[in-house]
Each structure stands twice: as C-alpha cells, then as structure tokens.
Amino acid sequence: MPSPHRHHCTDLCGPIFKYYLPKDDSIRWHPTCWHPSYCLEGQQSPKAIEQPVRTKSKKVIIRLLGMASEIEFDQWHDGEWYGNIWKDLYESCIMPLREEAERSGKARMPVITLEAVERRTKTFDSSCIERFEELWPGKDSWDTIEYYAVYLGAMRFFNTWNTDLFDRGSGENLTEHQMNCLLWTVIQYDLHNTTKSQLKLAAERKRKAEERGF
Incomplete structure (x- = not known):
C-alpha cells in the first residue's frame, strides 16, 4: 500500500493540499509529481463562528475545523x-x-x-x-x-x-x-x-x- 503523500490537488478540489489515502478505483495520478492523488471525502472549510464553542467533544471540534477524520485532527x-x-x-x-x-x-x-x-x-x-x-x-x-x-x-x-x-x-x-x-x-x-x-x-x-x- 502506498504511503500517504501530501500533494497539490488541482484536479477536482482546486489549489488545496490533501492526503492521498488508497480507497477505491477513483484514484487519479497527479500530473506534476506523478504520485497518485485522491481528494479526501468529507473535508470542508472551517466554520465561520463568531464566538468560541465550549465543548468536550473531539467530534464537534473536528466538524468546526472542517477536518475529514480524527486522524487528520490528531496529526494537526x-x-x-x-x-x-x-x-x-x-x-x-x-x-x-x-x-x-x-x-x-x-x-x-x-x-x-x-x-x-x-x-x-x-x-x-x-x-x-x-x-x-x-x-x-x-x-x-x-x-x-x-x-x-x-x-x-x-x-x-x-x-x-x-x-x-x-x-x-x-x-x-x-x-x-x-x-x-x-x-x-x-x-x-x-x-x-x-x-x-x-x-x-x-x-x-x-x-x-x-x-x-x-
């Protein structure tokens, strides 16, 4: 299994960095570095909140930050x-x-x-x-x-x-x-x-x- 590769995704998601995670046949090859590219499903923009949210829930924070998974949150x-x-x-x-x-x-x-x-x-x-x-x-x-x-x-x-x-x-x-x-x-x-x-x-x-x- 290929290791995660951080790449500049220009195919579907625009100029944003994603992690390549092997998942299915939808993997495409990145045209610049020739590594496989895969856009993380579920990753969104951080929420535009006007007040801090008091929460003990990691899941709530992950959603607020627009992250795709607990793994992504933990790494950050x-x-x-x-x-x-x-x-x-x-x-x-x-x-x-x-x-x-x-x-x-x-x-x-x-x-x-x-x-x-x-x-x-x-x-x-x-x-x-x-x-x-x-x-x-x-x-x-x-x-x-x-x-x-x-x-x-x-x-x-x-x-x-x-x-x-x-x-x-x-x-x-x-x-x-x-x-x-x-x-x-x-x-x-x-x-x-x-x-x-x-x-x-x-x-x-x-x-x-x-x-x-x-």
Missing part, C-alpha cells in the same frame, strides 16, 4: 503548528498558574477570556510573531494575557501560512476573529483535558486498556 493537534505551541504555552504559563492556585488554596487559576486576549493582541498585531520568535528570552516578564495573546497570534499565523487549516481553497475567507474563535475553542478543550481530574481519568482508561491487551 499534536503537530508542530498547534501541538508544539500549545505545549509551550501550557508549560510556560498555564501549569505554573495552576500550581500557584493550588498552593494558595484556590479552586482554579484565573479565567481568561478571548475578548481580553484580543484587546491585547491588537496592540501587537503583526508583531505577535516577532515576539514569539525574537523576544523569547523576555517572556518571563509577560503577564497572563500577554502570554495568551502572543501564543494565539503565533497559532493563527502558522495555521494561515504553514498549514492549509485556514485555506481550504473554497473561497471562504475567515476573519482574524473567526480564526481566533476556532483556535480558542481548541485551547479551551485542551485546558479541560489537562486538569488533574481529567489526566487521572485518562491514565485510568489507559491502564484498563493495557490490562485488556489493547
């Missing part, structure tokens, strides 16, 4: 342009805040809203990415809102230019706020899944699966 979610940025935000900002809240006897860390983050983001605008890359040593002096603003700006930048998440070739242009709403939805999903209680449940599910031989 754990990859360089979301997963690595989220991990650094978590380790640099969120985890220390949670530890401080626990030491002080508070139930949870302060709640951050997208509205507050976007107000701060506008003061950076395109310099978000410069702060993310060039002012890395100075991040210890950032406050919580600034952390979120910079990392959200980096996620939006990279997923506009380095992935096809916000460019499915459909002609639909998302606003900066709509992109923020989608990314903020995923961030809130991850905030929920990295609480102590959820990590404990995940570890228990993994242990039981290993006992059953899965």
Whole structure:
C-alpha cells in the first residue's frame, strides 16, 4: 500500500493540499509529481463562528475545523503548528498558574477570556510573531494575557501560512476573529483535558486498556 503523500490537488478540489489515502478505483495520478492523488471525502472549510464553542467533544471540534477524520485532527493537534505551541504555552504559563492556585488554596487559576486576549493582541498585531520568535528570552516578564495573546497570534499565523487549516481553497475567507474563535475553542478543550481530574481519568482508561491487551 502506498504511503500517504501530501500533494497539490488541482484536479477536482482546486489549489488545496490533501492526503492521498488508497480507497477505491477513483484514484487519479497527479500530473506534476506523478504520485497518485485522491481528494479526501468529507473535508470542508472551517466554520465561520463568531464566538468560541465550549465543548468536550473531539467530534464537534473536528466538524468546526472542517477536518475529514480524527486522524487528520490528531496529526494537526499534536503537530508542530498547534501541538508544539500549545505545549509551550501550557508549560510556560498555564501549569505554573495552576500550581500557584493550588498552593494558595484556590479552586482554579484565573479565567481568561478571548475578548481580553484580543484587546491585547491588537496592540501587537503583526508583531505577535516577532515576539514569539525574537523576544523569547523576555517572556518571563509577560503577564497572563500577554502570554495568551502572543501564543494565539503565533497559532493563527502558522495555521494561515504553514498549514492549509485556514485555506481550504473554497473561497471562504475567515476573519482574524473567526480564526481566533476556532483556535480558542481548541485551547479551551485542551485546558479541560489537562486538569488533574481529567489526566487521572485518562491514565485510568489507559491502564484498563493495557490490562485488556489493547
């Protein structure tokens, strides 16, 4: 079976990147690189939402992002342009805040809203990415809102230019706020899944699966 090949599909879907997945006789050969091309069934444009969606469901997020499968979501979610940025935000900002809240006897860390983050983001605008890359040593002096603003700006930048998440070739242009709403939805999903209680449940599910031989 051929390995997945990322190609520039110009046959049916227009100038958008897809994965080749062997499925049936509808496979066509890509005219430029001569690898087989297959357009993923079910992949759509991300939804143009005006408010973040609070959900614990991966399936809901997959639909919001216009992705074709859980595999596609996991590759993006754990990859360089979301997963690595989220991990650094978590380790640099969120985890220390949670530890401080626990030491002080508070139930949870302060709640951050997208509205507050976007107000701060506008003061950076395109310099978000410069702060993310060039002012890395100075991040210890950032406050919580600034952390979120910079990392959200980096996620939006990279997923506009380095992935096809916000460019499915459909002609639909998302606003900066709509992109923020989608990314903020995923961030809130991850905030929920990295609480102590959820990590404990995940570890228990993994242990039981290993006992059953899965």
